[in-house]
Amino acid sequence: MEARYKSLSIFEFQERFPDERSCYAYLAKLKWQRGFKCKHCGHSRYCSGNQEFDRQCTSCHYVESVTAGTLFHKMKFSILKAFWIVYYVSTSKKGIASTELSRKLQLRQKTAWLFKQKVMRAMKSSGNQPLEGDVDVDEFVVGQQEEGSTGRQKGQKKLVAIAIEKHGERGASRMYAKEIGKASSSELAPFVREKVSPTASLRTDAWPAYNCLKHEFQNFTQVLSGDKGKNFNTIHRVIMGFKAWLRGIHSHADHLQAYLDEYAYRYNRSFMKEGIFDNLLNRMVQGVPYGSKQIIS
Ligand SMILES: [Zn+2]
Known part of the structure; x- marks a missing residue:
């Protein structure tokens, strides 16, 4: 990025x-880029308040500060x-x-x-713009001993669900990520429903927690784990990029979701x-x- x-x-x-x-x-x-509207009475005329940039309603005299x-x-x-x-x-x-x-x-x-x-x-996403087109979803762990941990047992580590919108052959245009407690359908399915448009072509791996989404997406593919390496190249690159970025930050232990939001915010506004x-x-x-x-x- x-x-x-x-x-x-x-x-x-x-x-x-x-x-x-x-x-x-x-x-x-x-x-006030869309005009002034009194918070109190809805009136749209104002004069200046005591401070230079405050506005006072000419009808009810309510003063609104510029920072309110x-x-x-x-x-x-x-x-x-x-x-x-x-x-x-x-x-x-x-x-x-x-x-x-x-x-x-x-x-x-x-x-x-x-x-x-x-x-x-x-920077937290409003979530109003779900991912479209070809979307891949996966999970990954963040933690001190992430090397060698391949399963979904997170232990002391933190588990994250990620969705990317693919762009061309090898790129991603947008992404969302969420810290989850465990890789269950009760946590993964709501994340996918919130972040991915139902008209998207959704791909996940064969993890059974995703099965419940089968009938909710027009195009839904589950990739067998043997084929995962070559099929999930792009999402793995995005994950690696996030981890490299996170390593450059001094203290992040307690605010993983805030950093996921920050990263997604920057990523999604790259262009x-x-x-x-x-x-x-x-x-x-x-x-x-x-x-x-x-x-x-
Ligand atoms: Zn007013």
Whole structure:
């Protein structure tokens, strides 16, 4: 996936966001891109509030701040530093450790970590665009001793279900992955139903947990395990790419799903024109805010 997406240079970023005001102005532009509608009474006319980018409803006088309802609400550090975090997370293809963010931006490590979790939540797929065309599904383990583990016994390791949408002979255009407790049909089937369009041509291996999907997909093939090597080349390459990427991240033990989402987000936007930074920022503005407590739990 390397640098297939258009990435904002550090120079361009600094030009666009030299100060806090430019960040708030951009938030306001994104937040009200489809016009203003009062959260209280639904009125669409407004005047400015006490702060420059706030908007006050001219009918009920309710004041809405530019950050309300976004992931930038009630932050305890500068919005400019928050934009820098989004910038670093979106442009570093290997991801960036919170210790490094803390050092670069002079923030407490915990503060950097918490905000980075918010950014990663915004990267979580909405799941609204199921995979189409030729789709392969498989599982893999993530853990310290993954070498030599071929079966579905995960032991201390973590098990992940993965689906890819194939692109040409050897490539994949999009992927989704989910951490699962065990390779049972009660966990695998819902993942496939959620991430794969029923009109897709679905392929799995011969693991019986997939049998229940037989009648739900127009084209469903189960590949015998002897033929799996040559048939599942592409998906295995995607898995290897993810594992290599994950190895480059310092601490990931407790947040595997967040890293799977981050990887899928980057992967699925590899060809995106608008740029990953703006897309991510837009998601954070439209997104429902999560308090730090919810992130820890
Ligand atoms: Zn109102």
